[in-house]
Amino acid sequence: MRYILFLYAAIAFVVLAAGSIILPDWAMFLFAMALAKGLVCLGIVAMMRGGVVSFGQGLYYCIGAYTATLAANLWGVSDIFALTLFSSVVCLIVGMIFGPMLATYRGIFFAMLTLALSMVLYGTLSKMSVIGGSDGLNIGSPTFLGWAPEGRDLQTALYIYVVAIVVITGTLMRIYFDSEQGLITLATRDNELRVEYLGASVRKVMAYNYTFAAVLGGLGGTIAVVALGHVDPEFAFWTTSGEFVFVAILAGYMSVPAVFVAAIILEVVRSFSNLYFPNTWQLSLGIFLLIVIVTLPNGLGSLLSRRKGGKT
Template identity: 30%
Template sequence: MKSGVLRDLAVGAVLVALLLVLPILFPKPALRDFLIYVMAYGLLAMSLNLLVGLTGLVSFGHAAFFASGAYMFGLLMQSGTVGIPVAMLATVGGTAVLALVIGAICVRLKEIYFSFITLAFQMFIHSIILTWVSLTGGDQGLRGGIPRPPFLGIDLNDAMTLYVFCVVVFILCIAIMRQVWRSPFGFTLRMIRDNPTRANFLGADVVRVKLGIFVLAGSMASVGGVLLALFVSGAYPEFGFWTTSGEAIFMIMLGGSQLFIGPVIGAVLLRLLDHFVTIYTDHHGLVLGAVILVIVLGLRQGVADYIVDWLERRRETRAAAASVASEKGAA
């Protein structure tokens, strides 16, 4: 356990250093913008994977919490009554309450029924965003931008400072989810995913555990919404549309659901594909869909999961070959 924590700290330090050095080596603003998008949507995908990969709950409506994070934060900042740290904490807390209310209904259902009721709640929230024009701005999004007043000597109006802030928040959220992934709670979720009847027989409160991870996943998704709202200085209805949840599922499919960092890799791949496909063809949806189908049907798992399995097979093959060679030498 201690070695695992130390390894996680080392990997986290390397990741922070890499994310901070990249904009220095390649100072064009486009790279910073791309990485902030990846971090925001990466949190959406990784939080969804707490449900999909860890618990076996496929949510079609996870972007509702992504949008709630963006809108709650934006409205709090536009009120001018709180600073950025307080607004972020209030947003995460408010989204957690929203996830608790929705999850209390959803987690009692199984498989496809769970998936579709989460989609129904997302479309309900999206409808509220569109129709409550006086509060949300309707289909135009929040009007007037999102203020970024300095706090603790940090001015997020500076592009590089905003980028560093996003990196720190992103890594903190990744660290929280990593601890959940490796914790006894995480192994309880895996047991529920594999055999909920046995988990219940062994004393796990299946509904309560599912509700707990649903609330945590919604809270983490809201942080991704906050980062994106800060970056674009606004919140828009498409943040909570069903296609945004679909993108998160695509990221998990591309990167892999069994490797912890897989959804972030999927977010990078999807954003790169989206960028280059848009540049070279007008048939964006057709080409992107075909590429995703080739990867998913060809590899039958995410890219990261495939690479890990391939390396493991190579290691086992080499170990078997070395064992046979040593036996022959001994003979």
């Protein structure tokens, strides 16, 4: 079955990458930002499958963005592959530190602790004038293995790079979800005590999921700052983390593609609501989320599950 997954991944990459031929620059930027946020949300979904929700994924979104920006400004690193790798490693280390500490908590305690960590980073960065304080920092245009595109070529290259990262990451996370560790995560959601009696370590599973989510958050933050060209402490603010939770709820925990579809839908709805209803766009988003919750309580991913169930 795995070769079918790889086939679907290849088709998805070709179709999405081909969109760069017809999409205008603004649309490629919008999709790149949506997919970057989708990576962060995929990490939240990984934790949701175990029955916990992080309200502080802005922590790693911000760490990834600031790491890439500081590497570019202080050390002159402009290659996007190097920036992505460096940010991911830093977030991996931070996730490995906090993961085991948070893995013992559940419910509102886990959510509030993750939110607190994110807000501590926000407050710290806002007061550090040496790295821009509340104004943040700018980052130059990236290079791609020595190639320095400009204009539309830059937008196209960045879009295709984001698509490649999303397809690869999504495929790997699907494999993880279907693995023994991933299935234990689902079992933990249903009955944590029974999983412990069967000999599995729930704390270890939760720590793994949190660490994976940290890396995904760093990936998303790196892509976002490169696309925007600017980072500020708002990347770690609670409203940013809330947006990620919004997308995760919209997508549900049953499907990987649904996460990115939900991220794109949110970005499109917000952009056009802000354009046509500048003073009430938050209301439009709220109504949209309520409709989805009422009609699809398990998220967009439940649609795919229903299709599979209907075929069997």
